Amino acid sequence: MRHHGWLAIPVLAIVLVGCAPPGVLLRDRGFTRPADPVRVLIMPPDVELSELTAGGLLEPKADWTEQGRAHVAAALDRHLEGKNATVVRYPAPGGDPDPADLQLLKLHDEVGGSILRHKYLPVLELPTKRDVFDWTLGPEVGRLRERTGADYALFVFLRDSYASAGRVALIVGAALLGVGVPGGQQWGFASLVDLRTGDIVWFNRLVSPTGDLRKAEPAGDAVKSLLAELPL
Amino acid sequence: MRRLVWLLALVVVVAGCATPRGAPGAMADLQPGQRPPADSDEAGLWMQMDRVEERLRGSGRLLTDDAVRGYLREILCRLAPEHCADVRLYVVQTPHFNATMGPNGVMEVWTGLMLRADNEAQLAYVLGHELGHYLRRHSIQRWRDVRTKTNVVAVFSLLAAAAGHGYVGPLAQLAALGSILAFSRDNEREADEIGFELMARAGYDPREAAKIWEALDEERKAGDESAPPIFFSTHPPTDERIETLKALAARTWTAEREWTDGRERYRRVLRPLRQALLRDELRRRDFARTEKLLDRLLAAEAGSGELRFFQGELYRLRQKDGDEARAVEAYEQALAAGDAPPETNRALGLVWMRRGDRERARAAFHRYVTDAPAAEDRAMIDSYLEQLR
Numbered sequence: 011m012r013h014h015g016w017l018a019i020p021v022l023a024i025v026l027v028g029c030a031p032p033g034v035l036l037r038d039r040g041f042t043r044p045a046d047p048v049r050v051l052i053m054p055p056d057v058e059l060s061e062l063t064a065g066g067l068l069e070p071k072a073d074w075t076e077q078g079r080a081h082v083a084a085a086l087d088r089h090l091e092g093k094n095a096t097v098v099r100y101p102a103p104g105g106d107p108d109p110a111d112l113q114l115l116k117l118h119d120e121v122g123g124s125i126l127r128h129k130y131l132p133v134l135e136l137p138t139k140r141d142v143f144d145w146t147l148g149p150e151v152g153r154l155r156e157r158t159g160a161d162y163a164l165f166v167f168l169r170d171s172y173a174s175a176g177r178v179a180l181i182v183g184a185a186l187l188g189v190g191v192p193g194g195q196q197w198g199f200a201s202l203v204d205l206r207t208g209d210i211v212w213f214n215r216l217v218s219p220t221g222d223l224r225k226a227e228p229a230g231d232a233v234k235s236l237l238a239e240l241p242l
Numbered sequence: 243m244r245r246l247v248w249l250l251a252l253v254v255v256v257a258g259c260a261t262p263r264g265a266p267g268a269m270a271d272l273q274p275g276q277r278p279p280a281d282s283d284e285a286g287l288w289m290q291m292d293r294v295e296e297r298l299r300g301s302g303r304l305l306t307d308d309a310v311r312g313y314l315r316e317i318l319c320r321l322a323p324e325h326c327a328d329v330r331l332y333v334v335q336t337p338h339f340n341a342t343m344g345p346n347g348v349m350e351v352w353t354g355l356m357l358r359a360d361n362e363a364q365l366a367y368v369l370g371h372e373l374g375h376y377l378r379r380h381s382i383q384r385w386r387d388v389r390t391k392t393n394v395v396a397v398f399s400l401l402a403a404a405a406g407h408g409y410v411g412p413l414a415q416l417a418a419l420g421s422i423l424a425f426s427r428d429n430e431r432e433a434d435e436i437g438f439e440l441m442a443r444a445g446y447d448p449r450e451a452a453k454i455w456e457a458l459d460e461e462r463k464a465g466d467e468s469a470p471p472i473f474f475s476t477h478p479p480t481d482e483r484i485e486t487l488k489a490l491a492a493r494t495w496t497a498e499r500e501w502t503d504g505r506e507r508y509r510r511v512l513r514p515l516r517q518a519l520l521r522d523e524l525r526r527r528d529f530a531r532t533e534k535l536l537d538r539l540l541a542a543e544a545g546s547g548e549l550r551f552f553q554g555e556l557y558r559l560r561q562k563d564g565d566e567a568r569a570v571e572a573y574e575q576a577l578a579a580g581d582a583p584p585e586t587n588r589a590l591g592l593v594w595m596r597r598g599d600r601e602r603a604r605a606a607f608h609r610y611v612t613d614a615p616a617a618e619d620r621a622m623i624d625s626y627l628e629q630l631r
Contacts, residue, residue: 058293060286065392069385070286109300116297176393183400 034239035129035143035213043094043241050090050242051098051160051205054107055082056119056167059223062194064176074172074224081229082168089233090164093242098160114151118165121145122199125213147208155205163205168198168216168232170223196221200236212241271377274324283389284345284382291344291381298332298348305333305353305515313511314351314369317362321370321440325377337522339458343372345381356512357519358457358535360542362504363450367441374436380429387425391418426476434483438490447501448494452487455480457538465530517583520552529560547579551586558593569593584614588623595626604630 059074090097100107107115125145128136154163171194173181184191195218202212216236222228278284298304305311311333319326329347338354349372359365375381395418399411442448459480462469472479495501512519523532536553543549554572557565573590576582591606607623607630617623 058290063389063393065389065394065396067389067392069283069389070290071281072285072289073280075286075289076280107296112297112300116300176397180396180400183404187400187404189403 033214035125036241037209037211038142038144041211041241047094047096048162048242049098049158049160050095050202051154051158051163052083052086052090052100053111053115053118053163053165054100055079055086056115056165057082057223058169060169060171062171062173062177064174064180066177068171069174078168078170078223078229081223081226082166082233084226085230085233086164086166086237088230089237090242093240095242098158101158110150110153114147114154115165117147118201118203119167121147121210122165122167122201122213125210126199126215130215143210143213145210145213147203147210149208151203151205151208160205162211163203164200165203166198166200166233166236168196168223168236170194170196170221172222193219195219196223196232198236202240202242214239269379269383272325272379274328278382283385284379287381287385288346291346291348294344295330295332295346295348298334298350301334303335305335307333307515310356310511310515314365317366318349318369318373320444321366322373322377325373329373329376335518335522337519337526341368341372343375345376345379347376349376353515353519353522357516357523359454359508360457360505360538361450362508363441363446363502364454365508366444366446366504367437367451367454369437370440371433371437373440374433375429377436378429378432380433384426384429388422391422394418420473423474423476427478430477431483431486434478434486435490438487438494442494445500445502447503448491449488450503451491452484455484455487459484460538461531461534464534465528517548520548524552524555524559527559529556532556545579547576547582547586550576550579551582551589554586554589558589566593566597584610584617587613588617588619591623591626595630600630 057075057079058070059078060068060070061074063069087097087099127134128139129143151163154160173193177191177193181191181193197215197217199213199215201210203209204211214236216232218232218235221232223232278288311331314331314333315326318329318331322329329349331349331351333351333353333356335353337357338352339358340350340352341355342350349369351369355368356365359368395411395414398414399408402408402410402414438448438451441451462480469475469479477483523535526532533553533556536549536556540546540549540553550572554569554576557569557572570590570593573582573586573593576586577590587606587610591603591610594600594603594606604627607627611617611620611623611627614620
């Protein structure tokens with residue numbers, strides 16, 4: 011019998027710090043700022059906060075995650091309300107998302123992860139995706155449009171970690187020896203999805219060695235930087 | 243260098259101090275309805291498992307059959323009545339032998355386990371083992387163990403590097419890994435014991451517990467798979483587990499008490515599912531293992547046409563020397579038994595066609611389309627019949 015493994019190591023996050031940022035990605039056919047306000051559905055943000063142990067493991071933190079999720083959700087609302095958009099909130103606040111919607115959230119995690127790997131890491135570049143950006147979640151997202159009347163949906167994935175006291179001591183000790191040991195990190199990505207087609211029309215990612223989603227103001231800054239060039 | 247040896251010894255000792263069961267300082271068992279405080283490391287694990295569970299609920303591989311789920315729940319509640327309200331049980335349709343337990347009470351039972359258990363007592367023992375992990379809070383124990391040991395290694399490697407002995411870092415890592423896995427094996431031994439206690443307390447025949455490992459070990463040997471070396475194993479060697487469970491059964495079982503193995507009821511519940519599970523099993527293409535499994539099932543139910551059909555399928559797909567003849571024999575036994583699925587005639591037709599016996603192939607295909615006139619592959623079979631004319 012096995013347990014579920016807890017030893018997820020943020021390899022991707024660490025690798026991503028060191029790569030050249032292509033910046034925001036836009037759909038090939040081009041996405042132009044709509045003239046009239048559009049209705050944007052904010053999907054429940056996928057947020058998880060953890061503590062980085064001295065040994066380099068990420069320990070998930072329930073209380074921080076709850077704070078972080080609330081701050082991010084509020085910041086997303088605020089940010090979009092200042093745009094040329096009518097905010098549609100995901101139905102059933104606090105309740106469990108519908109199982110079929112959960113599949114879409116899972117799908118976005120996977121597709122977004124693929125975009126990060128294959129568009130932002132030159133070594134993993136795919137020949138067929140080199141000069142194109144045509145990722146899509148598929149027409150199944152139409153169910154969100156039917157139910158909420160929204161034109162677009164915004165999916166957000168964020169991870170944040172903080173060095174424990176032991177990790178900080180280790181970083182200082184290693185620095186004295188001239189060795190660099192990484193600390194906590196904030197990373198994530200966001201997609202704007204056209205609910206008529208499922209196409210990802212806009213994508214951005216965030217990687218930062220600083221920031222704090224546990225507090226309202228820095229959480230707002232993180233959201234602002236992630237959505238800075240959202241074409242709405 | 244001497245100092246270094248001491249340092250290394252320290253790592254092994256610190257890393258090796260798992261608290262034995264019942265010893266002072268051991269973690270208290272989980273109480274019914276208990277939730278960890280929100281700011282604790284344990285709450286973090288629960289949160290992650292809640293997320294896994296949320297996603298599991300939307301999985302297409304979940305078995306939704308209410309009869310089976312209700313049956314498993316009933317066994318669970320019989321094993322741990324005071325905790326059964328806290329446990330959510332999910333049946334996952336996958337042909338591998340496994341069950342899992344999360345710290346938050348999410349239990350997965352894989353159908354490969356259900357196909358392999360011979361009776362309710364064996365299944366109850368495995369569910370009890372999983373409950374043991376849950377009640378003893380093994381997830382958080384293991385997490386803390388891994389966290390402590392990786393912390394020690396990080397500090398040790400830094401100190402060793404400062405002393406100019408950076409090359410021992412990997413040795414310390416290996417020592418820690420060994421120690422982490424040893425801790426895991428101890429957890430498994432404890433879960434085996436608890437599983438045994440729970441099943442016996444519920445009145446299941448305690449002699450059944452060791453049998454499920456024996457059956458599994460037989461399959462593994464048939465498949466010529468070697469177990470990983472003990473140093474790298476998360477679980478104790480199967481031989482050891484069998485010996486321990488047999489010794490426990492010898493102490494516990496008495497003729498005066500009435501024990502049940504629930505074999506009849508188990509078969510009745512599993513029967514409507516079995517064909518689907520055997521199809522999944524064949525898709526593994528792990529023929530040696532599946533052959534052993536079918537032999538075992540047939541030993542208990544020699545007259546089953548359904549089992550004979552799958553035996554035939556195994557030979558037809560494996561295509562080793564003599565397998566065609568074996569497949570034909572098995573299909574014919576299946577047809578004689580009377581409860582063979584209609585595809586038996588189609589499969590028989592395919593083998594005869596491959597062997598160039600047009601007449602027998604045609605006869606078998608004819609029987610297939612007569613028995614299943616609306617079959618999905620009707621047009622295909624009609625075209626074979628045309629060719630064989």
